[in-house]
Amino acid sequence: MIAPQPIALTVNGDRVRRFVEPRLSLADFLRQDLGLTAVHLGCEVGACGACIINLDGQPVHACLMLAVQADGMRVDTLEGLSDTGAVAALQAAFHARNALQCGFCTPGILVVALDFLKGCRPGGAAPPREAIRDALSGNYCRCTGYEAIVDAIEGVAKAACATEEAA
Amino acid sequence: MSAATDSPGRTRYIGRGLPRPGAKRLLAGRGRYTDDVALPRMLHAAFLRSPYAHARLGPIETAEAAAMPGVHAVLTGADFARICAPWTGTLSHFKGMRSAPQMPLPTDKAVWAGQPVVMVVAESRAEAEDALEVVGIDFEELEPVVGLDAARAPNAPRIDADAPDNVLFRTRIEAGDTARAFEGARSVEIDLRFGRHTAVTMEPRSLVADYDPAEERLTVHQSTQTPYQFQDIYARHFGLSESRVRVIAPDVGGSFGMKLHLYHEDMAVVGASLLLRRPVKFTADRMEAFASDIHARDHRVRARLAFEGDGRMRAIEVDDVTGVGPFSAYPRTSAVEGNQVVRLIGAPYRLGDYRADLTVVAQNKVQMSQYRAVGHPIACAVTERLVDLAARELGLDPFEIRRRNFVTDDMYPHRTPTGYTFEKLSLATCLDRLHALMDYPALRAEQAALREKGIHRGIGIATYVEITNPTPAFYGVGGAHISAQDGCVLKLTPAGDVACAISITEQGQGSEAIVGQIVAEGVGLDRDRVRVLTGDTETTPSGGATWACRGAGIGGETAFQAARRLRARILEIAAAILQAEAGSLDIRDGAVTDADGSSRMTLTEVANLAYYRSDLLPPDVSPALTVAHHFAPRGYPFAFTNGIHGSLVEVDTETGLVRILKHWVVEDCGRVINPLLVDEQIRGGVVQGLGAAFFEECRYGETGQLLNGSMTDYLVPMACEMPDIVIRHVETPTKDTELGAKGCGEAGTAASSGAALNAVNDALLPFGAGVSQLPMTPERILRALGVV
Numbered sequence: 001m002i003a004p005q006p007i008a009l010t011v012n013g014d015r016v017r018r019f020v021e022p023r024l025s026l027a028d029f030l031r032q033d034l035g036l037t038a039v040h041l042g043c044e045v046g047a048c049g050a051c052i053i054n055l056d057g058q059p060v061h062a063c064l065m066l067a068v069q070a071d072g073m074r075v076d077t078l079e080g081l082s083d084t085g086a087v088a089a090l091q092a093a094f095h096a097r098n099a100l101q102c103g104f105c106t107p108g109i110l111v112v113a114l115d116f117l118k119g120c121r122p123g124g125a126a127p128p129r130e131a132i133r134d135a136l137s138g139n140y141c142r143c144t145g146y147e148a149i150v151d152a153i154e155g156v157a158k159a160a161c162a163t164e165e166a167a
Numbered sequence: 168m169s170a171a172t173d174s175p176g177r178t179r180y181i182g183r184g185l186p187r188p189g190a191k192r193l194l195a196g197r198g199r200y201t202d203d204v205a206l207p208r209m210l211h212a213a214f215l216r217s218p219y220a221h222a223r224l225g226p227i228e229t230a231e232a233a234a235m236p237g238v239h240a241v242l243t244g245a246d247f248a249r250i251c252a253p254w255t256g257t258l259s260h261f262k263g264m265r266s267a268p269q270m271p272l273p274t275d276k277a278v279w280a281g282q283p284v285v286m287v288v289a290e291s292r293a294e295a296e297d298a299l300e301v302v303g304i305d306f307e308e309l310e311p312v313v314g315l316d317a318a319r320a321p322n323a324p325r326i327d328a329d330a331p332d333n334v335l336f337r338t339r340i341e342a343g344d345t346a347r348a349f350e351g352a353r354s355v356e357i358d359l360r361f362g363r364h365t366a367v368t369m370e371p372r373s374l375v376a377d378y379d380p381a382e383e384r385l386t387v388h389q390s391t392q393t394p395y396q397f398q399d400i401y402a403r404h405f406g407l408s409e410s411r412v413r414v415i416a417p418d419v420g421g422s423f424g425m426k427l428h429l430y431h432e433d434m435a436v437v438g439a440s441l442l443l444r445r446p447v448k449f450t451a452d453r454m455e456a457f458a459s460d461i462h463a464r465d466h467r468v469r470a471r472l473a474f475e476g477d478g479r480m481r482a483i484e485v486d487d488v489t490g491v492g493p494f495s496a497y498p499r500t501s502a503v504e505g506n507q508v509v510r511l512i513g514a515p516y517r518l519g520d521y522r523a524d525l526t527v528v529a530q531n532k533v534q535m536s537q538y539r540a541v542g543h544p545i546a547c548a549v550t551e552r553l554v555d556l557a558a559r560e561l562g563l564d565p566f567e568i569r570r571r572n573f574v575t576d577d578m579y580p581h582r583t584p585t586g587y588t589f590e591k592l593s594l595a596t597c598l599d600r601l602h603a604l605m606d607y608p609a610l611r612a613e614q615a616a617l618r619e620k621g622i623h624r625g626i627g628i629a630t631y632v633e634i635t636n637p638t639p640a641f642y643g644v645g646g647a648h649i650s651a652q653d654g655c656v657l658k659l660t661p662a663g664d665v666a667c668a669i670s671i672t673e674q675g676q677g678s679e680a681i682v683g684q685i686v687a688e689g690v691g692l693d694r695d696r697v698r699v700l701t702g703d704t705e706t707t708p709s710g711g712a713t714w715a716c717r718g719a720g721i722g723g724e725t726a727f728q729a730a731r732r733l734r735a736r737i738l739e740i741a742a743a744i745l746q747a748e749a750g751s752l753d754i755r756d757g758a759v760t761d762a763d764g765s766s767r768m769t770l771t772e773v774a775n776l777a778y779y780r781s782d783l784l785p786p787d788v789s790p791a792l793t794v795a796h797h798f799a800p801r802g803y804p805f806a807f808t809n810g811i812h813g814s815l816v817e818v819d820t821e822t823g824l825v826r827i828l829k830h831w832v833v834e835d836c837g838r839v840i841n842p843l844l845v846d847e848q849i850r851g852g853v854v855q856g857l858g859a860a861f862f863e864e865c866r867y868g869e870t871g872q873l874l875n876g877s878m879t880d881y882l883v884p885m886a887c888e889m890p891d892i893v894i895r896h897v898e899t900p901t902k903d904t905e906l907g908a909k910g911c912g913e914a915g916t917a918a919s920s921g922a923a924l925n926a927v928n929d930a931l932l933p934f935g936a937g938v939s940q941l942p943m944t945p946e947r948i949l950r951a952l953g954v955v
Contacts (some may be wrong), residue, residue, distance in 0.1 A: 038196025
C-alpha cells in the first residue's frame with residue numbers, strides 16, 4: 001500500500017480536500033468518502049454505465065478512474081445536477097413516463113441523457129429514436145426494456161428543439 | 168411514443184396509469200440501496216473462492232492473513248459449523264427429492280468454481296481482499312461433473328458422496344394413454360436446448376448483518392424480495408429467537424427472483440456478525456455475482472406431438488432433463504422450474520393424453536433456481552415450436568392451428584391433463600387481437616416481397632399460460648416457511664392521512680404505488696395522502712412478500728379489504744358524531760359525505776376527534792382508527808393468466824446476425840390496476856426473454872469453469888438492440904377476489920423467447936434449416952444454415 005495522497009477537487013460546486021489511497025477509485029471515493037451514493041457500481045469495468053458522472057462537464061465512468069486522477073477537476077454527480085435543476089426536465093419526463101423501475105441504472109442514464117441533449121438546439125431537428133437508443137448503448141437497464149427511457153428522452157429532446165426555454 | 172392508456176373499467180384510482188410517487192426519490196439520486204448503508208464499527212467481508220469446479224480442500228493456513236493490516240478475522244467452514252445448522256433444499260411434496268446439506272463455507276470439498284471457501288473480515292473491503300492473497304490453501308482437484316449427459320452417465324463421479332448418483336429428483340406425469348394416441352397419428356418432434364442464463368440485477372447482492380449482543384438482537388439490511396423468509400431462516404439456523412431478528416430490505420436494485428434464494432455468503436456474513444459482535448457488510452462484485460448468483464434454465468427437452476390431419480392435437484410426450492448445480496437451492500428448491508416446465512407444456516390447448524418425465528441432475532456449476540418466469544419460457548417454447556411444426560406439416564397458418572386447438576370459452580373451469588385448473592382464460596380473444604394488432608396479412612405480404620430481394624424476415628407467435636397468485640400449494644404444503652398470505656395494517660393518522668404497512672415488497676415494479684392507489688380507492692381519499700411502507704419485518708405484518716406474480720393479486724387484495732375495513736371504522740365514528748346511519752354515509756375525496764356527495768366532515772376532523780376528543784364518542788363506539796387485516800387466496804390454487812406474443816425478426820444469412828424489428832404482446836392479467844406499470848413490467852420481461860433468446864448464456868468449459876463471467880463477456884440486451892414493444896390488454900378478472908387482479912411480472916418473459924424462436928425458424932424455412940437451441944447466436948444460426 002502506498003501512503004495516502006492529498007487531492008483537491010470541486011464536487012457539485014463545493015471545494016473538497018481529502019487524503020486518499022492512490023488505489024481508491026473515483027467511484028469509491030465519491031460513495032464512501034463523500035457519501036454521494038447516487039454513484040452506483042454495477043460492474044466496475046466500465047460496461048454497465050451505472051457509475052457515470054460528469055467530469056469537467058463530460059460523462060465518464062467513475063469506476064474506471066482513480067480518485068487521485070480527478071485532482072484539480074470538477075465532478076458533478078446526480079445529487080448536484082438535481083440541486084441545480086440541470087436535470088429537472090429529464091427527471092419530470094422520466095417520472096411521468098415511468099422510465100425507471102429499480103432506479104439503480106437511472107443516475108448514469110440521466111447524466112448520459114443530459115449530455116445527449118446538448119445536441120438539441122431550438123429550431124433544430126429532433127433526434128430520431130435510433131439516435132437515442134444508440135446514445136444509451138453504454139447504459140444497461142435490466143428492468144424497463146428501455147422503451148420508456150427512450151420515450152422520456154425523446155419528449156425532452158423534442159421540447160428542447162421546439163422552443164428556447166424548454167431545454 | 169407508447170404511453171399506456173387507462174383501463175376501460177377504470178375507477179377513480181384503479182385502472183389508472185399513474186406515475187409512481189416513490190420514483191421521484193430515485194430520480195434525484197436519493198435511493199438508499201443496501202450497499203449505501205454504513206453503520207458505526209462496520210466491517211467488510213471478502214471471500215476466497217474455489218478456482219476449481221470440484222476439489223477436495225487441504226489444510227487452510229490463515230495466520231499470515233489474520234496478521235494483515237485491518238484484518239479482524241479469517242473464517243473457514245469449521246468456524247461456522249459450530250454456530251449454524253445446515254440447510255437442505257428439498258420440499259416434501261417433491262416425493263423422493265434429495266439434496267446434500269449445505270453450510271456457509273465448506274469443510275471438505277468445493278463443488279463449483281466460485282464457491283466461497285474462506286472469509287476475511289477487515290476494516291475495509293480492500294484490506295479484506297489484500298488478506299485473501301496470503302491465505303494458504305491446497306486444492307486437490309477432483310473430476311468435475313459438467314454436462315447433462317455426463318452427470319447421468321453410469322460411471323459419473325458423484326458430487327454428493329452419500330448419494331447413489333447425481334439425480335436429485337425424478338418425476339413422471341401421465342394422463343391418458345399417449346402410446347395409443349400416437350398410433351396412427353401424424354407427429355412432429357423436437358430436441359430443444361435452453362442455455363443457462365442469469366438475472367444480472369443492476370445492483371448486485373448485498374447485505375449488512377448487525378448483531379447487538381446487549382439485546383441479543385440481529386438486524387440484517389439485505390437486498391432481497393423476501394425479508395420474512397430470511398428472518399425465519401436466520402433465526403432457525405443460528406438458533407436465535409425470531410422476535411429478535413429483523414430483516415430490512417431497503418431500495419432493491421432489481422431482483423427478478425434471484426434475490427429470494429439463500430446464498431452461502433448471506434449465512435457467512437450473519438455468522439461473522441454473531442461471532443465478531445459487529446456489523447459486517449458484503450456486496451458481491453460483478454464477477455462474484457456471475458459466479459454465485461443463481462443461474463436459470465439449463466434444460467434439454469425432447470418432445471413430440473401427435474395430431475390429426477385437420478390439425479387437432481392429440482397428445483404430447485416430453486422428456487426434460489435439467490442441470491441445477493451441485494445441490495438444490497434453499498428454501499425453494501431447484502425442482503420447481505422443471506416441475507413447472509412439465510406441467511405447463513401444452514397448457515393452452517385441448518389435449519387428451521399427456522406424458523412427461525422430468526430428471527433434475529446435479530453438476531459442478533453454480534446453483535440453478537427460480538428466476539423470472541420460472542419454467543414458463545421453456546414450456547412455452549417447447550409447446551409453440553411443436554405447434555408450429557405441426558402447422559407446417561399440414562400447410563396450416565400458425566394462427567389457424569392455434570385457433571383450432573385452444574381451450575374454448577365453454578370449457579371453463581378447465582382442468583389440464585397435468586392437473587392445473589383454469590378459472591377462465593381469453594385465448595381466442597387474445598389471438599384475434601394480436602392478428603389485428605400485427606396487421607398479420609400485411610406482414611406476410613411484406614415478408615414474401617422481401618424474400619424476392621434476398622431479405623429474410625421471420626414472423627413468430629407464441630401463446631402462454633402463466634401461474635400467478637399462488638396458494639400454499641406452491642411451497643407451504645412442502646414444508647417451507649414461505650407464506651402465501653399477506654398482511655396489511657392501515658392507520659388513519661391524527662392528521663387524517665392514511666399510513667399503510669404491507670407485507671408485499673418493492674423492487675421497482677411499483678408495489679407501493681399500486682397499494683397506494685388501491686387504499687385510496689378503498690377508503691375514499693386522495694392517493695397523495697396514503698403513505699405505503701414495505702420491506703421491514705419489524706414494522707410491517709408478516710406475509711409472502713413479492714414473488715411469483717403475487718403482489719397485485721394477493722397483496723393488492725389484502726390492501727383493498729383492509730381499506731374497506733378502515734373505511735367502515737371511519738364511517739362508524741362519523742355516524743356516531745353526525746347522528747346518522749353509517750350506511751347512509753360515504754367517503755369521497757377525503758371527506759365523509761351524505762349519499763348525494765355533500766360533505767359532512769373531513770377525515771382530518773374525524774381523526775382529530777377520535778384521537779383528541781374521544782370523550783365525545785358514545786361509550787360503545789371504539790376510537791380505534793387502525794385496522795390489521797390478512798388475506799389468503801382460498802379459491803383456485805393458482806390464478807392463471809394468458810396472452811400471446813408476436814415477433815418480427817430479420818436474419819442476415821451471411822453473418823447469422825438477427826435484427827429484432829418489432830414485438831407485440833396481447834396479455835390478460837385480469838383487472839389492471841395501473842396500466843403504466845403493467846406495460847413496463849411486460850416490456851422489461853420481454854427484453855429479458857429476448858436476452859435469453861439471442862444473447863444471454865453462462866458458458867462453461869470442459870472443466871466446469873465459467874468462461875464469460877463478466878459484463879463485458881456476458882451479453883445483456885442493450886437499448887440499441889431492442890425493438891419498440893406494442894402492448895394491448897384483455898381483462899378477465901378472477902372472481903376469487905374482489906379486485907380481480909392477477910399477476911403480470913412473468914408475462915413478458917414467458918413467451919418472448921418462444922415467439923422469437925418461431926420467428927427465426929420462420930425466416931430460415933426456405934433454407935430448410937432450423938434452430939433448436941437458445942440463445943440463437945450468430946454461430947448457431949450459421950451452423951443451422953450450413954455456412955460454418
